[in-house]
Amino acid sequence: MREIFTIAKFTILDLIKKKAFIISTIVTLLLIVVGFNIPNIIKAFSSSDNELTKIIIKDVDKSYTTLTSSKQEALGYEFVLEDKSVDEIKKEITKEDAKVDEALIITRKDNNLDFEYIVPNASGMTTALPSNLISYLTEVYKMEQIGKLSLTETEKASINPIITTKITSVGEEAKGNVLIMMFISIALFFAIYYTAFQVSSSITLEKTSKIIETLVTSTKPRNIVVGKTLGIGIVGLCQSILIGGVAVLCAFFCLGKELLASVVDLSFVTWGLGILTVVYFILGYFVYAFLYALTGSTVSKPEDVQSANGPVSLVAIVGFYIAYFTLMNPTSSFNKFAALFPFSSPFCETSRIMMGLATPFELICSIGILIATIVLIAYISIKIYHNAILNYGSKLNFKDLVNMFKQK
Numbered sequence: 001m002r003e004i005f006t007i008a009k010f011t012i013l014d015l016i017k018k019k020a021f022i023i024s025t026i027v028t029l030l031l032i033v034v035g036f037n038i039p040n041i042i043k044a045f046s047s048s049d050n051e052l053t054k055i056i057i058k059d060v061d062k063s064y065t066t067l068t069s070s071k072q073e074a075l076g077y078e079f080v081l082e083d084k085s086v087d088e089i090k091k092e093i094t095k096e097d098a099k100v101d102e103a104l105i106i107t108r109k110d111n112n113l114d115f116e117y118i119v120p121n122a123s124g125m126t127t128a129l130p131s132n133l134i135s136y137l138t139e140v141y142k143m144e145q146i147g148k149l150s151l152t153e154t155e156k157a158s159i160n161p162i163i164t165t166k167i168t169s170v171g172e173e174a175k176g177n178v179l180i181m182m183f184i185s186i187a188l189f190f191a192i193y194y195t196a197f198q199v200s201s202s203i204t205l206e207k208t209s210k211i212i213e214t215l216v217t218s219t220k221p222r223n224i225v226v227g228k229t230l231g232i233g234i235v236g237l238c239q240s241i242l243i244g245g246v247a248v249l250c251a252f253f254c255l256g257k258e259l260l261a262s263v264v265d266l267s268f269v270t271w272g273l274g275i276l277t278v279v280y281f282i283l284g285y286f287v288y289a290f291l292y293a294l295t296g297s298t299v300s301k302p303e304d305v306q307s308a309n310g311p312v313s314l315v316a317i318v319g320f321y322i323a324y325f326t327l328m329n330p331t332s333s334f335n336k337f338a339a340l341f342p343f344s345s346p347f348c349e350t351s352r353i354m355m356g357l358a359t360p361f362e363l364i365c366s367i368g369i370l371i372a373t374i375v376l377i378a379y380i381s382i383k384i385y386h387n388a389i390l391n392y393g394s395k396l397n398f399k400d401l402v403n404m405f406k407q408k
Helices: 002-016 019-036 038-045 086-094 131-147 153-159 178-208 211-218 221-255 257-263 271-297 302-308 310-326 333-340 345-355 360-388 398-406
Strands: 053-059 070-072 077-081 102-109 112-118
Touching (some): 002 019, 002 178, 002 221, 019 038, 019 221, 053 086, 086 102, 178 221, 178 271, 178 310, 178 345, 221 360, 271 345, 271 360, 310 345, 333 360
Parallel strands (some): 053 102
Antiparallel strands (some): 102 112
16 A cells, blocks of 8 residues: 555655646636636726717607617617707718717608618628617617507507516436536546546656656556556646635636626535536546556557547447436436436536436436446556556557456
């Protein structure tokens, strides 16, 4: 056990000293900080005077009685009612120090409204009057005409009914916020995948530098595999917690708690969920880390690592997509399968916990299956690693691995 922790300590120190690790961590943290501050940056460079488009409205036939000079923030316009001639309005828009941006001339022919949209320079994007402005003016005109019909309040209400909707589920109800569930699933996948991937690269690099020959003479291969996997896992866990912590702090302080609460339901984010997320990160990491340890021991050149890791990467991607797409229908039987399947449960079970669908028995079974899978894969990986560790020839194929596993 002492030798395992010694190798883990060596691996941790070696990893955190690498420039690539330091730079990638700093860049990731900076991107998170900048990303969450984008709304504040936009707000800082935006002038409040230019937020609303000033538009002159000339109501030739006095079709509107309630339309006044006012700011319509929801539409993004500031209405300026004028009674000048069309030529005067055009001059006012085109002059250099113009205080208005556009103009709208409204005339009525019988029961039809004719809108003439005047802009300084018509471009390919300015081909028609904005639909939101047409809808607003049409609605105002309609309400004015209804008001002239001397209808009762009940009759007016029947013309514009208030529509309310609700969803009734007759099956098992899922709670939680889909956005958070998707985010946790994706974050766990990338954290587990990229952390575990480093195990194969580390093992192959030691074989290339011949460090492994010194290691195998001083300790057992089992200690090397477990120690390196443990060391890289500790660094990956700390890095993930750091990145996740910075993201949460930026979300609260940069976006604001009220804005955040309007987007996601924070009531489902608890300390218990956070602890279980860490647990599934650790278990999921060890599943894939021991698989990558196996593939790393089968090659002797760093350039062969990518191709050797192909099957494991495919398993990881399939596991992620099983978990991701079952979230679309969380109460399905396939989602329950994904929560127990060891290659997808690390990306899926935390979402089921958040939705209140995971029973204590299911949680115990899921963790138990993961632990059993870790033990099995670790046993196979260590045995093949023991027999393939000093192989400096060509990359081993599946038949070679089977033969090595059968060897005592």
